[in-house]
Amino acid sequence: MKNSILYILMFLSLGLMAQDKNTHTDFVILTSQFDQLEPILITAESLSSKDNFQIVLYGKDVKQITEPEMEKYLIWAEKSEAKFFVCQMSLNRLKIEKSELPSGIEIVDNAFLYSLQLQKKGYKTLNL
Amino acid sequence: MKSMKTILSTLVLSLIFITANAQQSFSAKIAKVEDKNVNNYVVLTRKVEQLKPILLAAQQLAKEDNNQFGNFEIIVCGKEIGDLTNEEKMKEHLENAERVNATIIACGFSLNKFKVDPNKIPGNIKIIDNGILHNINLQKKGYYSLEL
Numbered sequence: 412m413k414n415s416i417l418y419i420l421m422f423l424s425l426g427l428m429a430q431d432k433n434t435h436t437d438f439v440i441l442t443s444q445f446d447q448l449e450p451i452l453i454t455a456e457s458l459s460s461k462d463n464f465q466i467v468l469y470g471k472d473v474k475q476i477t478e479p480e481m482e483k484y485l486i487w488a489e490k491s492e493a494k495f496f497v498c499q500m501s502l503n504r505l506k507i508e509k510s511e512l513p514s515g516i517e518i519v520d521n522a523f524l525y526s527l528q529l530q531k532k533g534y535k536t537l538n539l
Numbered sequence: 540m541k542s543m544k545t546i547l548s549t550l551v552l553s554l555i556f557i558t559a560n561a562q563q564s565f566s567a568k569i570a571k572v573e574d575k576n577v578n579n580y581v582v583l584t585r586k587v588e589q590l591k592p593i594l595l596a597a598q599q600l601a602k603e604d605n606n607q608f609g610n611f612e613i614i615v616c617g618k619e620i621g622d623l624t625n626e627e628k629m630k631e632h633l634e635n636a637e638r639v640n641a642t643i644i645a646c647g648f649s650l651n652k653f654k655v656d657p658n659k660i661p662g663n664i665k666i667i668d669n670g671i672l673h674n675i676n677l678q679k680k681g682y683y684s685l686e687l
Contacts, residue, residue, distance in 0.1 A: 441685075443687075500592050500595075521592050521595055521596050521599070522592070523582065523589075523592050523593055523596045523685055523687070524592075524595070524596035524599050524600065526685055527580060527596060527600060527683050527685060528600075528603075530683040530684075531578060531683060536685075538685050538686045538687060
């Protein structure tokens with residue numbers, strides 16, 4: 412009898428574990444403000460159970476990623492397992508060439524499209 | 540006798556858990572089935588100039604989703620809402636929206652606040668009372684959402 416209870420409990424805990432595995436731990440944050448990078452990276456740092464943490468920059472502030480200050484954010488992102496992306500439409504508008512970007516930043520065609528596409532994949536999103 | 544009671548209550552509790560789990564996965568399945576049918580989107584923007592990248596996104600999503608592409612609603616609110624009355628600025632956006640079957644919506648609360656005459660809003664732009672509330676209601680229905 413004791414054994415059967417043990418089996419039932421084991422079965423239940425397996426069920427719960429399976430449910431846990433289904434929870435998404437992918438995040439995408441869309442921002443148009445350079446000064447929001449600090450709180451965003453603090454967030455990335457504190458989320459220890461993340462699989463993916465993506466930061467997508469768009470809008471006028473994109474020009475600031477070519478400045479030396481960006482380096483510290485890139486190092487911080489690498490340590491926090493976060494990835495930087497920038498919107499190609501914003502780069503075009505601000506006439507910034509791909510060659511001007513520091514390494515470690517990837518380009519997405521359209522930040523808005525990218526965010527919606529990741530939502531469809533189950534990412535949790537924050538649009539700032 | 541006491542141990543029998545413990546065993547029985549454990550079994551009852553286990554059954555409750557199992558039933559709850561089964562119900563959860565069943566409702567999750569229903570939600571998935573609904574999601575599989577169509578993908579709906581809502582974008583809230585405060586800048587009329589953002590209509591261009593938003594409508595390009597809609598175009599791409601329509602291609603990707605194909606038969607599963609549902610509604611694409613774009614709510615305009617905030618102080619730039621008066622730009623919606625600018626026929627020249629809006630012509631291209633309205634044509635693009637029609638092509639991809641997206642709906643442009645003006646927030647009535649913003650129109651009121653920034654003293655924009657609703658009669659000057661082009662006829663193919665829908666007016667709703669409160670853009671934020673509309674966005675939240677659509678999210679509750681399972682729409683993918685972007686607030687800019």
